[in-house]
Amino acid sequence: MKTSRRGQVPAFEVMEIVERVGQLRADGRDVVSLCVGEPSTGAPAAVRAAMSEAMISGVSTGYSAALGMPELREAIAGHYRRWYGIEVPSRQVAITTGSSGAFLLGFLAAFDAGDRVALARPGYPAYANILGSLGLDVVEIDVSHTDDFQLTTAMLDAAQQEAPLAGLVVASPANPTGTMLDAGQMAQIVGWCTEHDVRLVSDEIYHGISATGEVGECAWSHGRDALVVSSFSKYWGMTGWRLGWMLVPEDLLATVDALSSNLALCAPVPAQIAALQAFGEDVHTQARAANVGYDQARVLAQEFAARQGWRLAPADGAFYVYADISTSLQPGEDSRAWCTSLLEQAGVAMTPGWDFDKVNGGTTVRLSLAVGPELTAEALRRTGEWLTAR
Template sequence: MTLSPSTRSAVPPFAVMSILSRVAELRAAGRDVISLCAGEPAAGAPSDVRRRLAELMSGPAPLGYSETLGIRPLREAISGHYDRWYGLAVDPGSVVVTTGSSGAFTLAFLAAFDAGDRVALTRPGYPAYRNILTALGCEVSELDCGPAERFQPSVAILERAHAEAPLAGLVLASPANPTGTMVSSDELAAITAWCRETGVRLVSDEIYHGITGSGPELAGGHGSCAWTTDRTALVVSSFSKYWGMTGWRLGWCLVPDDLSSGFDALAGNFALCAPVPAQHAALGAFTERSYAEAATAVETFADARQLVLAALPELGWGAVAPADGAFYVYAELGGALGEYPDSVAWCAALLETEGVAVTPGTDFDAVRGGGTVRLSLAAGPDAVAAALVRIRRFQARNAP
């Protein structure tokens, strides 16, 4: 009998991680590489988080398994964070600490959807949503949301998709990856109301909250939390972006009452608990100093974005998504694509010849992504400025 891999594992790799592997190979060979491909803030974890970890490692405290849902002090601190940013009372019992937001999405999809359920996503969008849902046997309905829609869904778009075949769920990201665009408070309220009335489960990705613009429609610059208007939604967030704690693998999910027991059971079977040292150290993320350090990092992302926007006329790139938040620039290459057949080849050549890693748009949009790229600004303005010098040189050498 011939053995074969599962069909569920036949999902595309996450291109960012493949590019990071190549970056590591080039650096190991002595190459100087500037990486603008991953959403990984250069500043890293706040100083109070690092201090707490050092104390934990040098102290007698046992670091065995925690409660499946996370240590109580951290769940209470996350609850307090919602009060601080949104004036929102969240029961710590509704907070589940997870192994990164990736763990939260896997658990959320398992708890909310069955195999065969149809779940809507925007295109372009974060590829792991699609790939996790596909591996779990769900049917993915991609909503074509381009510049005319500001890369975000609307009730009208959802109604059309639901009329084609009933939807069981919607994954909404605001700010979104790769575009950085957001839905306003009013738009979010309309979408959550439509989901509730139609029986569509909303999964709200809010991991880039805090890395946003300002204005009354953005709730003081943090974004609009879906939990405000819909306690049946699943709200996913993370320590990775605002606090720069990517490698700590720590996220959380606000879980509605009807999914709490299933979420608990799944979490206990899948991971037992989130990384315990990271949980204890993460209590340091909620100090005044940590909030201030994170806010300073956010300012550097805005500075880096201005560098890219100012360079666009010389680069000759096309349209750019009007990012409201996050730390990306998602742009059409236009005529700068030159002799290369698509952005995959363009990005590969840029990395190999100039040592600059950016992500081709095909990772986010299988239809139009061949003409787009995503630059991560998380490395900061100095790295972005140096990368732009190399990109200009690359394009000049390959100009017709």
């Protein structure tokens, strides 16, 4: 029987590591995991209480409108007024099955098979994998310490000269590096896309998590042609609730609505009901406390990296550290083998750079600090002892 070529995308290696961590723990091993971007705080108390009340009261949890409950879309519009000082019509807010659902809907609405879409390398692997599965031509552009691991308009000019681009994906704060675009840089990116008729997709799911206290720069502060993707997973700690959203330009709204009704009918309604409580001050207090923990863990990781001679990307936001571990690799060893040995021998899980950079990832790893400072410290202690004993 025929199988699809376009469906032959690499697995997300982080999830394979998560599975192995589960196996080791089931066997009685004590494992500290710095591999997955999942806040240890879990969903806020007010959100959990709202979910419990909805289940007990028997409130209707049937289908919502394809683009989500009107009340939640309005609540998110209010969130943009408070955080960014911009007016977002609630009708242009699409509630999605996590940010992953937003990327799928956005890519399908904006691009045709064969279109060229640019993104940074290293970067979140699902961007390229989803685009590839849809038959799009992925243009990966190398970024490095020289440019703080963010794309520049000069890089985009070079890619455009090779062949016209139809789209661009940017992330700020970025996964795996944690680097951020400031207002001037975002304005330049948005302006370049407008000038060249390139659809921008701005991943803003880590907004609110930063070392500087800044929320992050929203693409819609500089123009309304971009697809802006966000999520309840990171700042709100609601990873398994599978609830995200997308700000949709007017010219794509009907298309996204139609695609959503066919591909998912709607996002999970119980999660939508609970998320109505996600914007209260008590929720933000919990998120700010978690951010303090990420900052403490980030400092621990930076100090450890300095002792090992590792070079780090400038981790401005999110809860990741992306490290070049060349000084700790043995002859002939790459990051995947190194991470496997660290997990099996020391009980510490990190993610090899190959997951984020198929060209240069053999010497890098990503550490997720989402577990907080105490577990980060323990993981680094074990890693240091393991490196000394090698």
